Amino acid sequence: MANYYKGIKFAFFTLLTLSAGMVFAQNKKIDSLYQVISNTHVDSIKIKATIKIAREWHRLPNHDTKDIEVASDAVDIALTSGDTIYYSRALDNLGLLYRFHQHYDIAVPLHQKAYELIKNQEGYSIDKMIFANNTGVAARYMADYETSVNYYQNALKIAEEHSNPLNIEIACNGLGNVYMNIPGQEDLGVTYFERALSTAEKSGNKRGMAMNYFSLINIYDTKDDHLKAREFLNKLAKLNQEMGDEFGIGLTQKLFGISYLNEGKELCLAQEYLLESNKIFRSINNVAQEADVNYHLAKLHHNLGEDAYAIKLLNEAMIHAKELKNKGLIISISKLLYEIHKSKQDYSQALTNHVLWRDYQDSLNLKQQQIEVLALNKQYDLEKKESEIASLKKEQQISSVRLESQQNKLKSRSAILILIAALFATLFIIFFQKSKNRRFVEKNTAIQAQLEKERIKQTYERSLLEAEVIAMQMKINPHFLFNSLNSIKLLIQQEESSKAISYLVRLARFNRSLLELENQSTHSLSDEIDLVKQYLELEKKRFQNDFSYRFEYLNVQEENLHDYCIPPLLLQPYIENAIWHGLLPSDKRSKEILISVTKTAKTLKIQIDDNGIGRHIKPMNGSKNRVGQGMAITRERISLFNKTNKASIRFNITDKTNSSGNALGTSVLIEIQQPTETV
Numbered sequence: 001m002a003n004y005y006k007g008i009k010f011a012f013f014t015l016l017t018l019s020a021g022m023v024f025a026q027n028k029k030i031d032s033l034y035q036v037i038s039n040t041h042v043d044s045i046k047i048k049a050t051i052k053i054a055r056e057w058h059r060l061p062n063h064d065t066k067d068i069e070v071a072s073d074a075v076d077i078a079l080t081s082g083d084t085i086y087y088s089r090a091l092d093n094l095g096l097l098y099r100f101h102q103h104y105d106i107a108v109p110l111h112q113k114a115y116e117l118i119k120n121q122e123g124y125s126i127d128k129m130i131f132a133n134n135t136g137v138a139a140r141y142m143a144d145y146e147t148s149v150n151y152y153q154n155a156l157k158i159a160e161e162h163s164n165p166l167n168i169e170i171a172c173n174g175l176g177n178v179y180m181n182i183p184g185q186e187d188l189g190v191t192y193f194e195r196a197l198s199t200a201e202k203s204g205n206k207r208g209m210a211m212n213y214f215s216l217i218n219i220y221d222t223k224d225d226h227l228k229a230r231e232f233l234n235k236l237a238k239l240n241q242e243m244g245d246e247f248g249i250g251l252t253q254k255l256f257g258i259s260y261l262n263e264g265k266e267l268c269l270a271q272e273y274l275l276e277s278n279k280i281f282r283s284i285n286n287v288a289q290e291a292d293v294n295y296h297l298a299k300l301h302h303n304l305g306e307d308a309y310a311i312k313l314l315n316e317a318m319i320h321a322k323e324l325k326n327k328g329l330i331i332s333i334s335k336l337l338y339e340i341h342k343s344k345q346d347y348s349q350a351l352t353n354h355v356l357w358r359d360y361q362d363s364l365n366l367k368q369q370q371i372e373v374l375a376l377n378k379q380y381d382l383e384k385k386e387s388e389i390a391s392l393k394k395e396q397q398i399s400s401v402r403l404e405s406q407q408n409k410l411k412s413r414s415a416i417l418i419l420i421a422a423l424f425a426t427l428f429i430i431f432f433q434k435s436k437n438r439r440f441v442e443k444n445t446a447i448q449a450q451l452e453k454e455r456i457k458q459t460y461e462r463s464l465l466e467a468e469v470i471a472m473q474m475k476i477n478p479h480f481l482f483n484s485l486n487s488i489k490l491l492i493q494q495e496e497s498s499k500a501i502s503y504l505v506r507l508a509r510f511n512r513s514l515l516e517l518e519n520q521s522t523h524s525l526s527d528e529i530d531l532v533k534q535y536l537e538l539e540k541k542r543f544q545n546d547f548s549y550r551f552e553y554l555n556v557q558e559e560n561l562h563d564y565c566i567p568p569l570l571l572q573p574y575i576e577n578a579i580w581h582g583l584l585p586s587d588k589r590s591k592e593i594l595i596s597v598t599k600t601a602k603t604l605k606i607q608i609d610d611n612g613i614g615r616h617i618k619p620m621n622g623s624k625n626r627v628g629q630g631m632a633i634t635r636e637r638i639s640l641f642n643k644t645n646k647a648s649i650r651f652n653i654t655d656k657t658n659s660s661g662n663a664l665g666t667s668v669l670i671e672i673q674q675p676t677e678t679v
Contacts (some may be wrong), residue, residue: 030056043081050074051093058097062325071097085124088114092131095138104141111135115151129155129167136174140181148178165203172196173212180219190219206243210236217255226263233259247289250280254293261300271300288329291320295333307340314340327360334360339554456492456500487542503541510534517568522645525597525604525672526561532571532595539579547583547591556599564604564672566649567637571595574608574634574668582612582666606670614655614663646675 033049033056040046054071071094078087095110115131118124132155139148152174159167173196179189193215200208213236220228233256240248257273260266274297281289294317301310314333321329334357341350484507491500513531517523529551536549551558575593583591594609642648650671656664 027060043077043083044086047074047078047081047083047086047090050077051090054093054097058100065101067097068094068101084117084121085127088117088131089127091117092127092134096134099134099138099141102141104138107138108135108142108144108147111138112147112151115154119154125158125162125164126167129158129164129171132158133167133170133174136171136178140174140178143181145178145182149175152178165199166205166208169196169199169203169205169208169212172199173208173215176215186219190216193219206239210239210248213239217259221259221262224263226259230256230259246280246284247286250277250284250286250289253277253280254289254296257293257300258296261296261303264303267300267304271297274300287320288324288326291317291324291326291329294320295329295336298336302336302340307344310340311337331357331360452497453492456497456504484538484542503538506534506538506541510538514569520568522565522641523568524562525564525566525606526558528566528568528571529558529561529595529597531569532575535572535575536593543579543584547579547593549593549595552594552596554596554598556597556604558597561597564674565645565647566672567641570634570637570649571606571608571670573631574670577631578608578610578612578666578668582610582614584612586612588612602673604672604674606672608668608670609656609665611665612663614657614666615653648673 030053033053036049037046050070051074054067054074057070058067071090074090075087075094078090081087091110092114095107095114098104098110099107111131111134115128115135118127118131132151136148136152136155139145139151152171155167156171156175158164159171172192176189176192176196179185179192182189193212197209197212197216200206200212213232217229217232217236220226220232233252237249237252237256240252253273254277257270257277260270260273274293278290278293278297281293294313298310298313298317301307301313314337318330318333318337321333334353338350338353338357341347341353484503488500488503488507491497491503510531513534533551540547540549575595578593583593588611590611592611594607596605596607596609598605598607638649638651650673652669654667654669656667658664
């Protein structure tokens, strides 16, 4: 049902896609705001104007990180001014822009700090609700549901106290989205969505009604209750008709088409809705939405086997996507073109689109890295300025004391000797106090360091016990667990506390995941892949990123893998062998593992490829027997699974070589055969 939200994202993207005249108007507005700043000495006016400039930059296409840079300037001005309210507003605005750039890990602490600065101050209820709701949103996107629920509930409490229907609706909608992502809490999520919708209806907030219709549409479509989802789509269509919103009408028509397309039934009806949507967007000259509709029409025709027409639609959509510089749409289109050309065995075109897809994906990743570096620099500058301001205030206080002392001295010449004595006494006290403070700081630092070492030691010992339990219960290769702990121990000895803690947190999370599998004979393939990703990250961290890995999904979505069950930790031994006995002994500059999941008519294939040294070369450290034992255990587990389940698993290991017989790596193919009645 991600397509519904994708539709919403395109709606907002369209609103932000401006004509040349509008861009000129925004540039003019930015210039006028800079003029306001240059003509005033009032800090509050400067801060408000700088925040507005940051948001205007964000509305401009191709703004890169200029919006974040300007928003950071607003934070600096607010910090220097000493005004807590404007400082919190500037922090919240910076967090909002990082959120728009999908850097939720940076946005959360900014929103939290903004809220914590003013939560105990009288008044400012609107600011408190906004900051709390923004924290909830950013934390929800990070899947930090505990933090998200906490701040959404704070916002809801304040909104209820002040009878603010808009923020009641926002908080309830946010809580609904959180609980929908927590297993077993879906009904509570629906309750909050219904309350949000009821609040919006009572207050006549049609935009809020539309937002909650979208949420409920997503819920029921996710549950494959497409009829219920389309009931809310009909309500949304009626609402857009009442508002006379042509864009909303076109979007609703598109969502109807996507709903029928996802259901896989009445594809002709899906086509009618998508064509009607395309007609509306063409009439209002909305190129972005028209391109997105063509993309979904292409998917529909591809499903019908009409690949030639699907390619034509995708090429038209690609032209518009490149004109709009919409990297997300370019990636989606090139992926689908790659799949179509590959299925037609047109490998030249398939390769061209695969390269295009990867290039745009890499450009997005590069931009994300640039934003992260910018955030780190800004965070350092902010902390430095906070420290400098605190020192400046302290110096001002000392200067004030000295000035007062001099004024008192001048009032009475007869008391000059007493004042001199007092001055010496004061200097002695200051020296004594500074010495005392220095000793206190040194003592406190030593205590903190000792506590930190003890905490790391306790965590290490606890993880060691967990590792021993897992090694006995799960029959996982104990060398991996204990070697990981030895790596952590080395970091502790080298006083690399932050790295040790980071490694421990990852290892503890992996251990807990394994312990949860103690009494399970099978679990979903989706859960298995999550475990594999955790394991790969641990090994990458341990071996200092000496290798890389990636996942590919063909004819299947990652979220649909929960329909397939396999024994826990079935894939891990193969991947461990690929790392230890294929990649690490290799002298290649680029070492990679590719895990691909492909769905066919009757089977699901999982292929693990590495470009290591192959199996013909002697394994590292004479571990051949351990490899054989691990494979023997795996074969026994597969045999037991095939005897006790309707589904069956087959596997095959192939040594890859070139035409000269030189080893190119190893390929492991695992096939999951579903029962006939479930295919």
